[in-house]
Amino acid sequence: MAALDAILNDIDRDLDGALERLFAFLRIESISTDPAYAGACREAAGWLAKDLTALGFETGVHETSLYPVVLAHRPKPGTPHVLFYGHYDVQPVDPLELWETPPFEPRIADGPDGQRRIVGRGASDDKGQVMTFVEACRAHIAMSGELPCGVTILVEGAEENGSQGLPEWVAANRDKLGCDVVLVCDTSMWDAQTPAITTSLRGLCYFEVKVTCADRDLHSGFFGGAARNPIHVLSKIVADLHDADGRVTIPGFYEGVHERPPEVLEQWRGLGLTPEKFLGPIGLKEPAGERGRMPIELIQSRPACDVNGIIGGYTGEGTKTVIASTASAKISFRLVDDQDPQALAQSFEAFVRARVPADCTVEVITYKGSRAVSLPFDMPELALAKRALAEEWGAEAVTVGAGGSIPIVGDFKRILDRNTLLIGFGLDDDRIHSPNEKYDLRSFHKGTRSWARILAAFGEAGRG
Known part of the structure; x- marks a missing residue:
């Protein structure tokens, strides 16, 4: 000494x-x-x-x-x-x-x-x-x-x-x-x-999903109610990613996710990172992730799924009554523990394709992932x-x-x-x-x- x-x-x-x-x-x-x-x-x-x-x-x-x-x-x-x-x-x-x-x-x-x-x-x-x-x-x-x-x-x-x-x-x-x-x-x-x-x-998986329905943008007065709307299809895919308790619904998603030891969770509780302290400074107060988890768990030891961007249809000034031909979303997953990015990519693509009508097409682009x-x-x-x-x-x-x-x-x-x-x-x-x-x-x-x-x-x- x-x-x-x-x-x-x-x-x-x-x-x-x-x-x-x-x-x-x-x-x-x-x-x-x-x-x-x-x-x-x-x-x-x-x-x-x-x-x-x-x-x-x-x-x-x-x-x-x-x-x-x-x-x-x-x-x-x-x-x-x-x-x-x-x-x-x-x-x-x-x-x-x-x-x-x-x-x-x-x-x-x-x-x-x-x-x-x-x-x-x-x-x-x-x-x-x-x-x-x-x-x-x-x-x-x-x-x-x-x-x-x-x-x-x-x-x-x-x-x-x-x-x-x-x-x-x-x-x-x-x-x-x-x-x-x-x-x-x-x-x-x-x-x-x-x-x-x-x-x-946490690891990372990043995807882009592109849904195509009609072969061109359509007049919503002529085709509304009869033609598929890719924004509706894409929105359904996004909505289905989480259940009412905030859990990701992709089959097999939680394989490889482990619980933290009790002594670690107790230490985290002692840190006092309440939802109000964590979310209050950004104007929020209700955690959006898995129900019953501490905020520190949600951001450190639990996996997450977020939509990082969504694009489709007319977004300019004023109105344009159009049914878009295509819509796309960028979606990322934060991974923990032993989750496998390659296995997730396969499960995610199957999850998406199962929700696309037969006369529409979808492209799932997989970007580089990390464990x-x-x-x-x-x-x-x-x-x-x-x-x-x-x-x-x-x-x-x-x-x-x-x-x-x-x-x-x-x-x-x-x-x-x-x-x-x-x-x-x-x-x-x-x-x-x-x-x-x-x-x-x-x-x-x-x-x-x-x-x-x-x-x-x-x-x-x-x-x-």
């Missing part, structure tokens, strides 16, 4: 230096979705590689089909080995006029609650979070000359562009990515005082990380699921057969992807201290 105390004290002493390094990283305009910033993306990769090399990592910049990845190794034989993943690319800054100061001129500002915050594009997503881990490694090396366990760092440059090229690169370079566990710092805390570990990510990712609750690394976070924050770390999808985490499981701990220090009000993105200074500072503790815990467990 004396050695860890020295490392934590070094992090405290060097906070200004850590901010200087972070600000240099944030000034690089590494917007991956705009080809005009291709040079800046490569500059960001080079900047990070240089910093990691100076820390004693064996570092390389490796090409993918889009932007390069930074890969850095610092092994320690006889100890556990972790693979840390993050990304150096950032979102576009539009609309620029809504920024209070230039987005790539980072600064420290006081928030409305008096909390000091780092403001700038990438402050929270994900450069600031990446640097919490790098700075923790820096402190360990500065104080003891080594890391407590083996570390590989993989930072990509196209996460905001769908991680284009990364799964293929990981598959081709799996021999360079050997580890016991993957660590990701690209998520959030439960709140400003309560750390969180994301233990599950859900879940950690085993008895995973040793999870217990170690929870204890380390509790020691730093003075509050038990909450194990939560994420309603969204991070496909590369699934790729790590599929390609490397390794589980991923998602431990982030962002907050819900960080305005990621929006103007005036920020990262609380406390999140950056205590996030660095947290990673120092987690690495020490992993190293100590290896010696045990």
Whole structure:
């Protein structure tokens, strides 16, 4: 513990230096979705590689089909080995006029609650979070000359562009990515005082359904009541997707869905995320999903089906008495646990076709799907990380699921057969992807201290 105390004290002493390094990283305009910033993306990769090399990592910049990845190794034989993943690319800054100061001129500002915050594009997503881990490694090396366990760092440059090229690169370079566990710092805390570990990510299936009836748009006076209306057919399909209790009615849909352990559900109840607290800020109050489920279950551990768009007929100004020839809908499913995207695609298409009249046609377009990712609750690394976070924050770390999808985490499981701990220090009000993105200074500072503790815990467990 004396050695860890020295490392934590070094992090405290060097906070200004850590901010200087972070600000240099944030000034690089590494917007991956705009080809005009291709040079800046490569500059960001080079900047990070240089910093990691100076820390004693064996570092390389490796090409993918889009932007390069930074890969850095610092092994320690006889100890556990972790693979840390993050990304150096950032979102576009539009609309620029809504920024209070230039987005790539980072600064420290006081928030409305008096909390000091780092403001700038990438402050929270994900450069600031990446640097919490790098700075923790820096402190360990500065104080003891080594890391407590083996570390590989993989930072990509196209996460905001769908991680284009990364799964293929990981598959081709799996021999360079050997580890016991993957660590990701690209998520959030439960709140400003309560750390969180994301233990599950919902998967995704996305479809487009196009129903065609007549061979042209029809006059509703001449044909109304006799001709099939594709909007009616499509509406029936959509309406049949859920029963009166909010459950999805597709046969076999809930195969592979598991209940959470009682102790996890009890912890979630204690968080107090009532329908009023969750839905009130968006002007709603009644949950729409499965009846009898807590809101936190509905968004984290239960599957969901939503219609994301529906198109058909005349939608312009004024009136046009027409029966459309075609109607279409875009429909997505969020998957959990062991639900199979391919099996769902087959069941969904059969469900749709069974509701289309014989003289009408339907096209079901299936887009790429991804499986859900879940950690085993008895995973040793999870217990170690929870204890380390509790020691730093003075509050038990909450194990939560994420309603969204991070496909590369699934790729790590599929390609490397390794589980991923998602431990982030962002907050819900960080305005990621929006103007005036920020990262609380406390999140950056205590996030660095947290990673120092987690690495020490992993190293100590290896010696045990």
